[in-house]
Amino acid sequence: DAGVIQSPRHEVTEMGQEVTLRCKPISGHNSLFWYRQTMMRGLELLIYFNNNVPIDDSGMPEDRFSAKMPNASFSTLKIQPSEPRDSAVYFCASSYGLWPPTNEKLFFGSGTQLSVL
């Protein structure tokens, strides 16, 4: 398996523009997570899907952020309009969502480095 695939790897945009980040989870995984990494807050959970349904979006910073998972193999995180403070690395991760967790429970993609100028 190719692992969790994120695109693009880097995104540079101007303030006010719409940004769409994409994620393909590992086949067979039923849980998908979007995280944002910043120096101040580390890996911050934005939203969590289980079986394509959003379970917890309390981490989404504000209404400018939205996430969708139209099917088990694809998810998007959209920021509209983007602001400079949104600049960060955004990670997508997937897991089997079983309890208790097995050892290698959460698999991360390589991330999208977003820069909003």
Place this chain on the structure above:
Amino acid sequence: DQQVKQNSPSLSVQEGRISILNCDYTNSMFDYFLWYKKYPAEGPTFLISISSIKDKNEDGRFTVFLNKSAKHLSLHIVPSQPGDSAVYFCAAVNTGNQFYFGTGTSLTVIP
């Protein structure tokens, strides 16, 4: 509110010595804890985990200790190697399968 905290943003250790990375959490409902390792330009990868019913788990050079009464866990790496230089994230999981990560500790192992 940060439920998982790593108060040391960085740590430098001489090769061959022990590295100790610390993590504190606030929610007593967490049942499972993990450490992830992250190299630059890569996503975090799983390193080692521990269930709340244990106080120690060892895997080669890596050992994780859990002190539930203090809501504290630590990762020991011995002996430390230059290839261990990375950012280490502590994570806690609840029964809802939600992972909460700390802010990370950047470890530098000096040859």
